[in-house]
Amino acid sequence: MRVLAAMSGGVDSAVAAARAVDAGHDVVGVHLALSASPGTLRTGSRGCCSKEDAGDARRAADVLGIPFYVWDFADRFKEDVIDDFVASYAAGETPNPCLRCNEKIKFSALSDRAVALGFDAVVTGHYARLEDGVLRRAVDADKDQSYVLAVLNAGQLSRAMFPVGDTPKPQIRAEAAERGLAVANKPDSHDICFIPSGDTRAFLGAKIGIRPGAVVDADGRVLGEHEGVHGFTVGQRKGLGLPGPAADGKPRYVTAIDPESGTVRVGSAEDLHVWTVSAQRAIWTSGVAPSGPIECVAQVRAHGGIAPAVAEAVGDGLVVRLSEPLTGVARGQAVVLYRPDEAGDEVIGSGTISDTAGADSAVGADVGVGVGE
Numbered sequence: 145m146r147v148l149a150a151m152s153g154g155v156d157s158a159v160a161a162a163r164a165v166d167a168g169h170d171v172v173g174v175h176l177a178l179s180a181s182p183g184t185l186r187t188g189s190r191g192c193c194s195k196e197d198a199g200d201a202r203r204a205a206d207v208l209g210i211p212f213y214v215w216d217f218a219d220r221f222k223e224d225v226i227d228d229f230v231a232s233y234a235a236g237e238t239p240n241p242c243l244r245c246n247e248k249i250k251f252s253a254l255s256d257r258a259v260a261l262g263f264d265a266v267v268t269g270h271y272a273r274l275e276d277g278v279l280r281r282a283v284d285a286d287k288d289q290s291y292v293l294a295v296l297n298a299g300q301l302s303r304a305m306f307p308v309g310d311t312p313k314p315q316i317r318a319e320a321a322e323r324g325l326a327v328a329n330k331p332d333s334h335d336i337c338f339i340p341s342g343d344t345r346a347f348l349g350a351k352i353g354i355r356p357g358a359v360v361d362a363d364g365r366v367l368g369e370h371e372g373v374h375g376f377t378v379g380q381r382k383g384l385g386l387p388g389p390a391a392d393g394k395p396r397y398v399t400a401i402d403p404e405s406g407t408v409r410v411g412s413a414e415d416l417h418v419w420t421v422s423a424q425r426a427i428w429t430s431g432v433a434p435s436g437p438i439e440c441v442a443q444v445r446a447h448g449g450i451a452p453a454v455a456e457a458v459g460d461g462l463v464v465r466l467s468e469p470l471t472g473v474a475r476g477q478a479v480v481l482y483r484p485d486e487a488g489d490e491v492i493g494s495g496t497i498s499d500t501a502g503a504d505s506a507v508g509a510d511v512g513v514g515v516g517e
Contacts, residue, residue: 237476357406
């Protein structure tokens, strides 16, 4: 096939491109310029899309003997990822920008341009596996990225290739060294790529500004003030701006956020227990929504928050009833469903969390049903 290799400048995408060459494909490398003002250097393992990264990608392409280009997607990235991220936090949500980047940039804007130019598929260094169109977890559980790829629909998956998902990360680095790729020992990127400082609250504060509100307890008593709901997420324990723990000596956690009133509610660890999750924008990797309830394993964070569940498609969304409670489940996160077989690695679908409920509450108004039982 004629394939386009998205080369970030890191070791994973370089080896993915190399494996595509080894497989006999006609490979062209491309680096996505996602920042309107890229820095010259990365800050250790923070950030990406610097001039250094572009240079590393170009050198890797030279070693592999493939053509290489830089495509400017900065405006699209700002609109679809950064602006969406800021707006979601302003609305009291907790978005995952990596999901949005995969959905809107790498496997939409990039893939669409690749197809228009006659390419058959896009190759990336994501840690996941594709087998007969089925998206599965990577062999390396610590690096698995199937969660952030679960927003891809069947058409996008049909044009994707993940060559490194069957190999543990240490072996990928060793392979890169054997191939003479200078990025073999380059640090992995961490945190949010467009916030190289790692200070998400400061970044959001500069974008959103001060919007004062109250921090209240479960009974509505005001415990303190804050400068904006964007500084909080459900499940947060530190940085609440309160003088100490609750009267019983137990720590407080953010349990709910109301962006309209600016209220941040705090409570106990038990108050965080979620038994039911409603989600919008359901995506089924097979392309077809299930006709009734299905058993599954639900995951609500990229590296945690997993529980057996029963899920059901409702309109354009889905409702997930958990067999055991999860905590720290916030609106704006994704809930990803996996098949509950022995392997437990097949992605069934996903949705963007719009509401949650405890054991005795009703939920699902956003998708048109009540599921409290």
